[in-house]
Amino acid sequence: MIRRVLPHGLGRGLLTRRPGTRRGGFSLDWDGKVSEIKKKIKSILPGTSCDLLPDTSHLPPEHSDVVIVGGGVLGLSVAYWLKKLESRRGGIRVLVVERDYTYSQASTGLSVGGICQQFSLPENIQLSLFSASFLRNINEYLAVTNAPPLDLQFNPSGYLLLASEKDAAAMESNVKVQKQEGAKVCLMSPDQLRNKFPWISTEGVALASYGMENEGWFDPWCLLQGLRQKVESMGVFFCQGEVTRFVSSSQRMLTTDDEMVILKRIHEVHVKMDHSLEYQPVECSIVINAAGAWSAQIAALAGIGKGPPGTLQGTKLPVEPRKRYVYVWHCPQGPGLETPLVADTSGAYFRREGLGSNYLGGRSPIEEEEPDPENLEVDHDFFQEKVWPHLALRVPAFETLKVQTAWAGYYDYNTFDQNGVVGPHPLVVNMYFATGFSGHGLQQAPGVGRAVAEMILEGSFQTIDLSPFLFNRFYLGEKTQENNTM
């Protein structure tokens, strides 16, 4: 027992963090012993300050196999799957670095929480289907001894997407792809729409697609807490701090065409503590960039994008924060219990919230009207001018409504093609991305986490092939465009 304990004890402080990861328990009170020894030495040598074993309990470990930058749903999902798929128990040490434990600006907590399979890319549909089955069996995946079962508050009401004349053909072909991949979606004509949902006005609607199963919305906080709890019980380290520097080494190599490339390998991550200048260099072998809206900053720290534009070296990570508003209103005569999440032809969307005639929704602004992502302040005029008219047009009952509250959150928006970036960077060989999902990260998190874990542990994607989402496409200019964003 002592033999195993000492190498960890020295230099990193105390081992009390993780319950259940040491086989057989550890009854030696190392904490108490150290302070006793300090007191003894102080009494023997008065006047000298004793710093033989400085207290480093608040710092992250000095060595870690994998460092995940970002503790939101994507970061935690990668941590979970790494621990779940590792071939030896305790084989991989994972450290999750999160700048803000209150998650006040994290996209996960501020999300509307929807999940749907109505995408145009088969990979997106597969990811969403897997996430639905993950959420359905969440208490088998994320079970922790003695913890109560998770209640995701899932509403299986489905998504209803409306298409105008010009989008109808695209919607039809999308639904065909979705059906092929196994999603339960059906097409509806305006008459069928009116029959099923009498509160809807079908003016300007040529076609609608309605998800019947595995679609709806749930509580993202519950998923986050569940993942956090499970991942802690699996032995993942957490640290509240900010990544300020990557120390890496470079190597010049020649390609088969005799072009020179500089391959980089990150050796150390400097994690700076909150409200202090203290930092801890964490030696690591793999870094995962799951920093959401701030992924581009982390990528820039690693030297991604520093080079002449047009080269692979000069290709930046095209993910930037975009602010989106969500408004909650009350409408007493509004649509009933059966209401799905309705996404209008204009881009406005809404869904029910609870039993009491409350609804929430919003709309993605067009490029020219993008709000400043400097802060998360809400613009109420946006609702008045850009959201309400479209809602009232689609649902006449919404002409009388009263806004109760509103909030804003960030999309980690991929300006290139609005789809995620997954997998290793071609030049910085040990940085893996799991970011850029532009508003559908939450619903794809379980699938993406598994894919990244497979990439790290096995070297390639095993279950869902996310090769269209690799970083290379930004350099090659091949867009993996998704036609159905909200």
Place this chain on the structure above:
Amino acid sequence: MAAPWLSLRLVAPMWNGTRGIHRLGGAVVPEGNQKKERTMLQFLTNHFYDVEALRGYLLQREMSKVHMKNRFRDKEWIRPDKYGHFSPEFWNFREVPVEAVDASDCEINYEGLDNLLLLKELQSLSLQRCPHVDDWCLSRLYPLADSLQELSLAGCPRVSERGLACLHHLQNLRRLDISDLPAVSNPGLTQILVEEMLPNCKVVGVDWAEGLKLGPEEQPQDTASPALA
């Protein structure tokens, strides 16, 4: 030839009393050659007990076949015996449409519903007190929309109002039982919303006054009022 047809008493309603088995069920009058064969057979039957017994046996067989075919004219529940096993002759009735399934207290789960959803003519489904039936399971029930008229979810511990929202696909539902659902947060309000969602359906289970309390003036009166002297 004394009482030769006694063994065929079960034929009574269709039996018109005349001799000749071939007359059963309004058979065609034999013509020509057939007549010769039939009278030959008749002659043998009248003279030999063995032939008579054989014909009686063949008749019984035909009878039971017809009986089997018409067995479910009146509907019948197939129940397991005391050991929980179903009789193996159940396999013979694969073409007969299943109209009602009683899965009360059954451990059926999300994947298990695959079996129920194939029953295109199911009219009544009872999932009372099923411990694993939750909101996800209810979202799978829409393929039964054309035929399902009665659904009971009483006592399911995992069903909440969010799952009940998926039942709006079942437009032919005439009777829905949502009593005693512990996971529903506001039973009275949920009942009202479900009734609005399914206008042709009788929603049973929650008394609308459940959430109400008696006002201070309306204390329950003593039923036995004292007689005034």
